[in-house]
Amino acid sequence: MSGLMIAPRHLRGQRVLRPPWVGVFFLWTSGIHVGIVAAGPDLYAHFADHALVPGLARVWSEVFMAYPTFFGLAVAALEACLGLLLVASPRPRRFGWAGAIAFQCALMAFGWGFWIWSLPALTFLVPAAIMDARTAGWDRSSSVPRLEASRLPGR
Helix, strand or coil, rough: CCCEECCHHHHCCCCCEEEHHHHHHHHHHHHHHHHHHHHHHHHHHHCCCCCCCCCCCHHHHHHHHHHHHHHEEEHCCCHHHHHHHCCHHHHHHHHHHHHHHHHHHHHHHHHHHHHHHHHHHHHHHHHEEEEEHHCCHHHHHCEEEEEEECCCCCC
16 A cells, blocks of 8 residues: 555545656566567567557558667667656656656557556556646746736736
8 A cells, every 4th residue: 555645635535656656667667678679579560450540550560660679679768768757756757747648648549459458557647647746746846937817917
């Protein structure tokens, strides 16, 4: 239970993952890609066979599979970067959350089978990112100045 945190009132009844746990998971999955490349990058050949986006399977076979070792290691590096961002301090974590959510959404373009993984993953990632944003005070640490309604021109 130490990997979970209790959600604020708007998310009551849900348990939300802590950022370091998600970060470690992404670091672990990056290692899986290194293992795939080491075992034989041809294992990636049928990854996009059931893609939902027209032309994605063709692009996969012509681009990714032209240099599967390079692109497999690039995916591993991306996942490792996301993992490191998620175990970092609150400011870089926002980019880790955004990347992790975008990664899951992109994965869904590769076929309905990936939805079985990505939808449940998103049900954990999105509330965890929201919870982290609220508890880490992202609004207060933002470098973008906020205008108060009384300071707007014409008021």
